[in-house]
Amino acid sequence: MAEAVFLGLGYTARPLAEELACEGWQVTGTTRDRAKAMTMTAGGIRPLVWEAPAPLPEEPFETADLVVISTAPKDGTCPALSAVPFRPFMSDTKLLYLSSSGVYGDFGGEWVDEETRCNPGTERGRDRLAAEKGWQALADETRADLTLCRLAGIYGPGRSAVDSLRGDTPGARAGLSRRLIKPGQVFNRIHRDDIVRGLKALIDASATPGIVNFTDDLPTPPAEPITYAAELLGIEPPPEVRFEDIEDELSPMARSFYAENKRLKNDRLKALVGDLHYPSYREGLSAIYKGSDA
Template sequence: MNEHSAPFAGPASGKLFCFGLGYTCSRLAARLTDKDWQVGGTTRSGRMHDGWDAGDTIEMHVFSGKEPINGVAEACAGVTHIIASIPPDEDGDPALRFHLSVLRALPNLTWVGYLSTPAVYGDRAGAFVHEDDAPNPGSARGTRRLAAERAWVSAFEDTDVSVQIFRLSGIYGPGRSAIDQLRSGKARIIDKPGQVFNRIHVDDIGTILTASMQRPNHGRIYNVADDEACPSGDVIRYAAALLGMDPPEPIPFDSAELSPMARSFYSECKRLDTARFKSELGVELAYPTYREGLRSLLDDA
């Protein structure tokens, strides 16, 4: 892993377990193991995503979400921090469904971070949305995530464990950016007038999570996003200019072939208010807009 511009803001040591060691958590795991943390977690296959070799530094476990983790008590022994990011299904959050009693019994656990989505807010017609605004999900995905948020908070309500909710905007970073899409020939500009999104660099997410570990606040919700919501075409065009390429021609939204997930993103429009994590957690983003993020990715390539 390359050197991060985003500073490490977390505790000096600990043991993290991630339910869902995907892109975001694996980037954070690499930063933590560099700081002598112990890290374990789950994937469906028991291997890291994208073929990343964790060697002996990450303890991997298979978790399909359909049955318990084999030897979960031993896997979580000594765990001080948990991050949960597995999407809930129609029966709720799988980690809680199968392992709640084990998690509540962990003697060293102090902090839980649940990685959620702004879809819990529903459509706001481009308006700013604050963490104190009432959720109003307009999709099954948002409804399930909201239920999972509440389940994680209530699961530890009568304990000394602090549970925080992080509503993550569109995640990008090394290997997953407009630069990569252009280079692979897969970049598209979907033209839907008035549509804007926030996004967030994956390593800024890690910085916010570790800062929260230092400042636990049970039940607190954080919007995790950059400082500039904009149309996705702006990002593609900027990346194309960095690469010296012509951007793709815009495709009208009504005629675009989109997956159900992508179409659900475009069905909602909002701007995320991000003042809370800055004021309460003391985090300044290393990549406050897509411009800084894309330039950094190009420089590191």
């Protein structure tokens, strides 16, 4: 039986873990919440209650064929990296580190691919890049097979412009449901289901690239999906607001999204999965509005 360990089991990682469990994998996943651990068991996942900086036990890693890391970095390091046992992996263990496209930095709206040199300008981007380097060093030491999965902005059911315009969501509170206008600014994004497809393709592949950008085909100005979501809902879109007029009102996270500007290429992702199910926000938001992600 193939074995997988998930360090972090949130919005993106959990659907993948449940898919693997349905395929017969023995899946272990970390959680800080003992109540959540009960729901994980119902989904076929063996819960491991863990919270940094406590060390992780050796046992799950000793025979793991796959380790998926989605824990967020903190203070320039990855808490999970600091907690893993010394030399924990088999030489052929596959590691997937869910990173961020924020590691690239600002390119003035130009296209970037996986060969582009990283120069993050935000603290969050620098922390991600430091975490990437830490996992790469461990993979080199143990001869594990690591892929750095650089994710664009994630949306999907419950986390989209449709949901934000319908009511109170984290995105709405962060200012992401406003139609902010900043000339030349584009956002990159990807539907959660296409992320899961890409991760599954990496798991199944006999040879994997070291870095893959996870993004859809259409970088756009940030206001476009909000306008389209309002159209789907049959409501007037929020008024356009100039970014410089309300910059000070935005949360630090929301401001950080506008600090850098680039267009991500996704050739490697599409070489793995073929055409995306949701090549742009239009297909993704339409599916969310209809209540179906088929």
